[in-house]
Amino acid sequence: MPETSYDQEMAFFVDMQRCIGCQACVMACAECETNGQESMIHVNFVDRRKSPQTTVQVCMHCEDPTCANVCPADAIHQDDFGVVHSANSSRCIGCSNCVLACPFGVPKKMEEAELMMKCNLCYDRTSAGKKPMCATVCPSQALFYGTREEIARMRPDSEPVNSFFFGQQEVNTKVNIMMPKGTTSLLIP
């Protein structure tokens, strides 16, 4: 990768219970230049029949990304900072393996362009020492980008968790989800 000012002290923290469905992050995400002005963040109702609760999902940047493993074209690259980049557009064959295999449901297939795209932590910004677009506009701080000290001060009763169990599979991620104090992992039944 080119020389960067990527700050490894900074981390991403998500708390979907705080999502109010305002879509500000969706609009802001489209400003990220690495996405080609396409919004990559997901805001959707959890279960519309029962609740107005929305959830927000950015790429979790897995330590061993399933998306990159199942890519038949070697198009998904993880850099030295652990950022899992959007598909290399010269290699991606638009097969959707990553879209269907990602345990968090993150990658998007741009059908006409035969290309997978996903959140890459606003690499144009984070590599220049700035915060991702979504985190800068989220009014409820469901999305927060900062240091661990900052989040510990702001959320004294919560714990950042980056270990998730999908059935048998443990997935560790670069992005954290804020959980009740003392939690070490989240089991998705």
Add this chain to the structure above:
Amino acid sequence: MYNLFKTLNRTAVIKATIAAVVTVVLVLIGSRNLQNFDPALIAYLIGTVFAVFGIAYRYSVWVQRPPTRLYWRRSMQFLFSKYFFPYLWRYTKLFFKNILAQRFIAHRSRTRWFGHFMLATGCLIAFAITIPLTFGWIHFILKPGDDTTYYALLFGFEAGSFQLDSPLAFIAFHGLVWSSVLVTIGAVIMMKRRFTDGGLIATQTLENDWLPLILLIAISVTGLGISYDYTFLEGKTYQFMAVTHAITVILFLVWLPFGKFFHIFQRLAQLGANLYKTEGTRRGMAVCPHTKEEFATETHVEDLKYVTKELGFDYDKADGSNHLDLSPEGKRSALAKAHLEARTQAGKLFG
């Protein structure tokens, strides 16, 4: 050095060796036992045989990866089925649309498509001219008593003739000039994007993004130099022009299997992925247990469960289902519901 050989992939080495040997045999047959082979092009031939070896090696290693192998097998299985003719027709149409015309790039950006199309078309024309010439498959002769008609021999057989001062001769003899112009225009457009697009500036690298463009321009400019030399300089700088052009082209050939240019060969897999989707849709769609909507083909979901297991991921659940049965939206909702459950159990929704 011994360690390097030890790490080589045995199957790939065998396939690559066969490909290289077949190429040499085709050169011998096509040039009528080197009778029509131009010795001045020997360096290009060696570079091309090396490129064939490298491309076959990398392709073979690539196809051995579990997801690639599955796509490859499925593509062949679906193509050579009872739907062979409709699928072959589909492949052919897509080959023209997505490989030769690269129309899918226009949906990413029109300028980008134009630049890439110019660049790719220039390269393809150049390949179509230089490979048969280097292999001795095409050869031009004059016949005794007639020094104004050029006869083209294809594999040693007469395939046509044209007058030396005709417009056709001008177009044919300058084929590489036209392709150089196309490549240069395309490469400059692609370079401009890399100077101005913030996203590209953040992620591009010298070896993967800039060097391929610089090399293509170098090949084109040095190639144009040869033409300029014999047209306007009476061949005074021929040696310099020919050597610099040969160096750039051979660098390109040697690098072809390893760098960004390998995507030329990977791109063909897009046709297989398209057919995979078509046949999968015919076989039936998978319905997400959460959204109750169709989201992918059943074949795709089942194949992915198999491939993820092969790669060491186990998304099986205790109830016998698999996490991959959920659509992307279903997965996001499952995570949010698990998060809500954990917060509810802790007795505090926010913290």
